[in-house]
Amino acid sequence: MRAAALVDLVARDLKRSLRTFSVAAVGITVGVATLAFFLALSAGMREVVLGRIFPLDRVEVIPPETSVGSVLSVLGAAPAGIEPSQVGALRRVPGVRAVLPRMRFAFPTSGRGGRAIFGRDVGAGEIPADGVDPALVRPDLLEGADFSDPDARSSHRACSPSAACAEGEYCIYPQIPWPTTPPQTGRCELPIPAVVSPYLVEVFDGVIAPSHHLPRLGGVLLRQANGLVLEWDLGRAGLGSARQGTPRRVYAKLVGISRHAMDLGITVPLDVARRLNREYAGDDAAGTFSSVVVYLRDASELTAVSGAVRAQGLEVRTSGAEQMGLLVTAITVILTLASVITVIVAALNIAHVFLSLITERRGEIGLMRALGATKGDVRAIVLGQSFALGLLASTGGLLLARLAAYGCDHLARTRLPPFPFKPDVWFVFSPQLVAGVFAFGVGACVLSALVPARRAANVEPASALSGGV
Amino acid sequence: MPLYELRNLTRRYGRAAGGRVALDGVTLTLDKGELVAILGTSGSGKSTLLNVLGALDRDYTGEVLLDGRELRGLTDDAAAALRQRTLGFVFQGFHLVPSWSVRQNVALPASFAPTPVADLAKRIDEALERVGLAGRGDDLPAALSGGQRQRVAIARALLLKPPVLLCDEPTGSLDHATGASILALFESLHRDEGFTVIRVTHEERVTAIARRVLRIEDGRLVDDRRQRPKESV
Numbered sequence: 106m107r108a109a110a111l112v113d114l115v116a117r118d119l120k121r122s123l124r125t126f127s128v129a130a131v132g133i134t135v136g137v138a139t140l141a142f143f144l145a146l147s148a149g150m151r152e153v154v155l156g157r158i159f160p161l162d163r164v165e166v167i168p169p170e171t172s173v174g175s176v177l178s179v180l181g182a183a184p185a186g187i188e189p190s191q192v193g194a195l196r197r198v199p200g201v202r203a204v205l206p207r208m209r210f211a212f213p214t215s216g217r218g219g220r221a222i223f224g225r226d227v228g229a230g231e232i233p234a235d236g237v238d239p240a241l242v243r244p245d246l247l248e249g250a251d252f253s254d255p256d257a258r259s260s261h262r263a264c265s266p267s268a269a270c271a272e273g274e275y276c277i278y279p280q281i282p283w284p285t286t287p288p289q290t291g292r293c294e295l296p297i298p299a300v301v302s303p304y305l306v307e308v309f310d311g312v313i314a315p316s317h318h319l320p321r322l323g324g325v326l327l328r329q330a331n332g333l334v335l336e337w338d339l340g341r342a343g344l345g346s347a348r349q350g351t352p353r354r355v356y357a358k359l360v361g362i363s364r365h366a367m368d369l370g371i372t373v374p375l376d377v378a379r380r381l382n383r384e385y386a387g388d389d390a391a392g393t394f395s396s397v398v399v400y401l402r403d404a405s406e407l408t409a410v411s412g413a414v415r416a417q418g419l420e421v422r423t424s425g426a427e428q429m430g431l432l433v434t435a436i437t438v439i440l441t442l443a444s445v446i447t448v449i450v451a452a453l454n455i456a457h458v459f460l461s462l463i464t465e466r467r468g469e470i471g472l473m474r475a476l477g478a479t480k481g482d483v484r485a486i487v488l489g490q491s492f493a494l495g496l497l498a499s500t501g502g503l504l505l506a507r508l509a510a511y512g513c514d515h516l517a518r519t520r521l522p523p524f525p526f527k528p529d530v531w532f533v534f535s536p537q538l539v540a541g542v543f544a545f546g547v548g549a550c551v552l553s554a555l556v557p558a559r560r561a562a563n564v565e566p567a568s569a570l571s572g573g574v
Numbered sequence: 575m576p577l578y579e580l581r582n583l584t585r586r587y588g589r590a591a592g593g594r595v596a597l598d599g600v601t602l603t604l605d606k607g608e609l610v611a612i613l614g615t616s617g618s619g620k621s622t623l624l625n626v627l628g629a630l631d632r633d634y635t636g637e638v639l640l641d642g643r644e645l646r647g648l649t650d651d652a653a654a655a656l657r658q659r660t661l662g663f664v665f666q667g668f669h670l671v672p673s674w675s676v677r678q679n680v681a682l683p684a685s686f687a688p689t690p691v692a693d694l695a696k697r698i699d700e701a702l703e704r705v706g707l708a709g710r711g712d713d714l715p716a717a718l719s720g721g722q723r724q725r726v727a728i729a730r731a732l733l734l735k736p737p738v739l740l741c742d743e744p745t746g747s748l749d750h751a752t753g754a755s756i757l758a759l760f761e762s763l764h765r766d767e768g769f770t771v772i773r774v775t776h777e778e779r780v781t782a783i784a785r786r787v788l789r790i791e792d793g794r795l796v797d798d799r800r801q802r803p804k805e806s807v
Contacts, residue, residue: 110685121673472669475630476730477658477686479651567625570665570742 106482115489122462126490129458130498132451137502137546140444141534142509144542147437148533162404165422166195166397166414186393191417198413200406201399205241207367208378209395210234211386212350213342216357218335223319226336230343233370234299235395236378242300245363252360254376255295262293275356281338296334296358299373302366311527333359335371340385350385365398396422448546452553455494459487459557463564470561471569480562487558488551495550499543506542507534575642577738577770578604578627582636585622585793596622597634598793604772606737609764611784612774619793620774621742627772628661628740629653658686662731666743668723670715676702677711680730691734701729705759721752728759739763741773745780757783 119126168185187206196204210233217228239252246252264276270293278291310321334356341352357371366372383391397419401410411421463470470483510532517531585597596619604610614620625631626638629645632653638645640660648656657663670679680698684691691697702708705725715723724744731739741760745753761783763769773784781787789797 106686107688107690109690110687114685117674117678121671468667468669469671472663472665473682473686474654475628475657475663476683477654479654479686481651482654482686565631567622567630570630570667570669571621571625 106478106485111482111485111489114486115493118486118490119493125458125462126494129451129455130494130501132454133448133495133498133546133550134502134505136444136448136451136549137499137542138505138509139447140441140545141503141506141538141542142532143440143444144437144538145506145510145532145534147433147440148535148538149528149531151433151437152533153528163398163400164407164411164414166399166419167395167422169418169420186390186395187397187419188393191419192394192397194417195397195399195414195419198399198410200402200410200413202402203400205238205365205398205400206375206394207396207398208236208375208382208391210236210378211382211390211395212340212347213345214337214339215342216335216337219333221333227317227319232337232342233367234373234378235367235370236373236375237365239374241365241398242361242363242372245300245365246361250298250360252298252300252374254374254380255297256377256380259292259294264291264293265289275334277353277355279353280351281341281354294355296356297337297373297377298360299335299357299371300361300363300366301359301371302368303362303364304368305366305370306362307527308369315522335359339381347385349387445545448549452549455491455550456553456557459491459554460560463487463557463561467564467569470564471566474564474566475570483564484558484562487554487561491550491554491558492547495547498550499546502546503539503543510534576603577606577608577641578602579637579639579642581638583623583626583634583638584636585619585626585631585634595793597626599636600790600793600795601636602788602795602798604770606770607764607768608770608772609761609783609785610770610772610788611781611786612772612788612790613776613778613781614774614790615776618790620776620790622793623790624740624742624772624774628663629656654686655688658683658734658736660736660738662734662736662739664724664727664731664739664741664744666746668715668727668747670723670726672715674714675711676707676713676715676718676726679715679726680711680733682730683733687734697733698729701732702726704732704763705729719752720748721755724748724752724756725759728756732763737768738770738772741771743775744773745775745777753780 166187168187189206192204192206195201214232214234215228215230216232217226219225219227242252251258260271260274262270262274264270266276270276274293274295276291277294278289280289313319314321335358336354337357338352338354340347340350346352357373359371363372379391399410399414401407414421473483473486474480514530514532517527518529521527580600580602583597583600584595586593586595588594598619600623612620612623622631626634626645627640629640629648632646632648634646640656643656645653645656671682677698680701681694684694684697698711699708702711705728707722707725707729710718710722715726718726724747728739728744739760744760745756748756757780760771760773764771773780775781784801786800787797788795
């Protein structure tokens with residue numbers, strides 16, 4: 106039987122039994138729609154939870170936390186750090202793509218700024234900060250931004266309240282100028298480049314901005330970050346001062362938003378952190394790293410790499426990623442199973458419909474055999490009908506899922522209050538998902554027709570034409 | 575070479591020793607171009623014989639040769655190809671698809687041809703014209719009388735121009751006058767176009783136009799006579 110003839114017969118048969126097939130296809134349409142809807146929602150959640158909140162492609166390695174270390178820390182000893190030799194060893198662990206050390210500021214800082222955006226300065230009594238390898242954040246920097254220690258590039262020219270610095274530089278005084286302190290002579294320095302994490306932006310937008318009636322930061326900051334400069338007090342914060350060094354005020358310039366910045370705080374070039382730690386916390390604090398971010402070649406290597414890290418006497422900071430990954434997977438599996446069961450029940454219904462039609466049309470099948478149709482032709486007609494039914498039902502189901510997703514996204518955008526990491530789009534319909542769900546719907550229809558097709562092919566023409574069973 | 579050669583044809587339903595015997599040792603030959611009536615009462619085995627001749631039923635013992643080929647040994651696909659190439663079927667129940675037009679019903683055999691049928695539209699028109707239904711191609715079967723529906727079924731059987739027409743009680747559902755016109759059509763197809771027509775019936779009167787009458791009783795061939803056909807029944 107030629108393909109064109111098969112298509113013609115299938116189309117005519119579908120048209121002829123449109124009502125029966127439409128009712129039968131509703132189940133597949135609903136099943137495919139729910140399957141696509143839940144899988145797309147799950148993919149969206151996975152992207153937000155595991156892509157933005159708990160990235161699975163990296164682990165943070167920290168020094169071992171011992172009770173003795175904690176006691177020593179309370180007594181004023183510097184916390185244990187990760188030696189450069191240990192960083193080298195981590196680079197050689199199989200499954201590791203990159204190892205990027207971080208150096209946390211070992212002294213307090215505080216700051217304020219944002220007048221240009223908020224209309225008034227917003228301050229923070231404690232600003233945690235750390236330094237990272239510039240390569241880590243380079244892709245996230247604003248165009249033309251230089252993420253390196255500005256010390257070597259600054260003019261260091263003398264300045265005072267009456268003798269301002271050249272544009273782009275700020276007058277840095279040797280100590281923080283209290284109102285009662287007489288004017289001092291300072292030196293002109295470029296601001297320290299800094300990046301913040303999208304997590305911080307989300308927390309600000311979702312929690313801080315609403316409670317302080319401030320505008321949301323996300324879009325504004327992305328556009329104006331290049332001009333946002335913060336006053337940054339080094340060695341002095343709300344809870345106390347550094348053990349050494351003289352507190353002074355420098356300036357930090359935001360040059361980008363990066364997933365690699367620390368979650369709650371600001372991140373500067375590693376050389377800046379090293380230099381300032383040496384100044385305010387001593388050589389030990391400048392010689393070891395507070396943590397190391399280990400990037401995996403693949404998320405599936407997490408367990409193996411974690412084991413290798415622990416074997417080196419270091420620890421992996423649990424971010425909750427594994428648990429969240431499991432939770433998202435579990436929810437996905439449950440919802441998918443429910444949808445799959447819907448499709449299976451619908452497929453059984455389709456099988457029943459086909460069996461009924463074949464019983465009803467035994468004479469017709471017998472006639473086709475008498476007119477030259479082979480068993481294969483009869484089987485192809487039934488399977489062709491089920492294939493066409495699957496195509497239509499799956500297309501309808503996917504359209505339905507897409508419409509429902511648009512509706513939910515719209516409702517979420519307009520009705521849900523802002524909260525950290527609130528996504529603009531909750532559903533991800535990847536080509537793989539669409540193709541997979543489509544193939545599943547069509548496949549379920551075709552599979553459901555296998556037994557009816559075999560029964561139709563085995564109809565004895567002589568018996569069928571005589572009206573016998 | 576005869577068209578059909580049947581030697582000791584036996585068809586038994588049920589495998590047990592007590593299974594019903596539908597055909598019991600039938601031996602006969604049928605030549606090309608014959609107009610044959612197979613006469614028998616209900617349950618005599620005449621339809622079974624037609625099914626065997628049509629390669630629709632190949633579960634028999636004995637020998638049945640069509641153009642020298644034993645039918646029992648054919649694969650399913652080979653039997654289907656043989657039916658399409660050589661045999662046209664007309665049944666008592668017309669077996670038309672009610673939602674298809676007359677043309678679509680007539681075209682059905684072409685759907686199973688391994689290659690596209692050349693000039694299909696023209697062939698359909700010719701077949702419909704031959705059975706007296708020119709211009710009715712777009713009608714649905716419901717718009718036709720019983721006799722016209724049977725003519726559509728005959729046009730369908732003629733579409734691929736098989737040399738043999740096998741007809742199972744083709745007038746069984748029709749009134750006397752309509753049945754007579756259908757029989758006249760078969761006679762015309764035989765006389766004018768050389769079709770071999772093998773027709774099964776239980777009505778003695780409709781054997782009148784046949785040139786050869788085979789009588790089947792209890793599965794056995796009890797009479798085989800040739801006759802001069804009457805012009806009408």
